[in-house]
Amino acid sequence: MSALPPDASLSSAPAFGLIIVGDEILSGKRADKHLPKVVELLQARGLALSWSLLVGDDPRRITAALRDAFASADVVFSCGGIGATPDDHTRQCAAAALGQPLVLHPEARALIEQRMRETAAEKGEVFDAERPDNVHRYNMGVFPAQARIVANPYNRIPGFSCDGPGGGTVHFVPGFPVMAWPMIENLLDTDYRHLHRQGSWQERSVVVFGAMEAALTPLMEAIEQAHAVKVFSLPSVDHPQFGRHIELGVKGEPEAVTPAFAQLLAGLRGFGADLGPEMVQN
Template identity: 45%
Template sequence: MKRSVRPHFGLLVIGDEILSSKRQDRHLSNLNALLKPRGLSLSWFKVLGDDASLLVDHLKQSFASGHVVFCCGGIGATPDDRTRQSAAQALGLPLIRHPEALAEIEAKFGDQAYPNRVRMADFPEGAAMIPNFFNRVAGFSIQQHYFMPGFPQMTQPMMEWVLNTYYADLSQAPRIELAVKLVEGMEADWIDFMESFEQRFPQLRLFSLPHIAENGARYIELGVEGEPDIAQAGMDVIMQEIQARNQAWLPLEKTQA
């Protein structure tokens, strides 16, 4: 059944190690690699540390937003992993040991599942399990929020499972980006055109990315993102304006958005 309103997608990466640069985030690029072939895109991306009060506050806002949110990190059993507890607190729910998640941990670790590994089967009451194909320590989902480990090699297959299981109906033709590079262009000179363009093509995302080269030369990457046919129509209008202004430009390759 098709949804009447397409949801916003968000990504929340949790962990002090990301904020301190001890580790570099890979979840953003991995999730984009899964969304883009489906014609989907992220609306926002946020990184938080392991501070429980901050996690609770941000998760309360996130749950209230109605967005689809992938949450990566902080669901382990050590004291510095606080995401499970914070999600439960944000929803005003107790943590309950999930029987299927418990069975997965017991099957993987046997007697070594106790006393500590089994804590990773404690989810907010009413949560559903997200299978972990790497080591069988499951994640969980509740209210369109999908909580997974901080290890990218575990999380990417779990993200794919979530998209295939819950959001297959949202898939559409992949969007593309078309752009050119304006040589010695100034964004201020293009504002009126860009405003009228957005009114004419509301289904496209118009973007303007200024660059300053090491030698001081200025460029603007001006282009559109959207479904192929309408993106090409929009780019044709941009090229007509470039030619009318005698604006110097350089081509850029078409890319998948």
């Protein structure tokens, strides 16, 4: 099981969200890989993903999703749709959601031109900035007016970040994992390094056999009221090792988890619950 740190209600950290854009995922042509990777990147830093949204290449829906993200106080990573082909709408939707014009970002223009010059040199060609396909490539640097650059170590073609009126920040990266994941990781290790929580949270759980979640709910509620932890319940009907069971646990700061988990075990034993293995994740 993957462990998660306390949710945003238990800490001062902002919530993290993920928007994945692309018809190819909704149609089944490609399987999404961003969600598990972003969860992994956050967990490695003691952070958690609070929500994720998958939306197709529909400008109306993309704009609505981004408007909500900008209106929140969340940190959101948006993957996909920032290219310059007709089915790429994310840049335009970000501008619409913010009410800002689209402009060619000067730093993005320089990075795109640098990449085009390097590509021409690799092919033994003379770079021609006026060639129609090169002129079109500059569109990949057309962002909302107040956007900031997100560096792309793979091929220099940048992503961008924008702040919304509600305090939400959205970081836009390409849909290609080879580009998106290093870009997100770099953002986490620079802009959000101060939020890293390695070693400051813990998850403890126990396998419970033959119990119903409804019967355990009062105990879970009592523990959350008494301790600064998050209680979780993960039922399973066909686990390969434990069969039908509930994994019941608490997560939070270690000093809060210890007494909370002790109360959980005492309460379960008071119910006469059949308990299996205990698990700890730091």
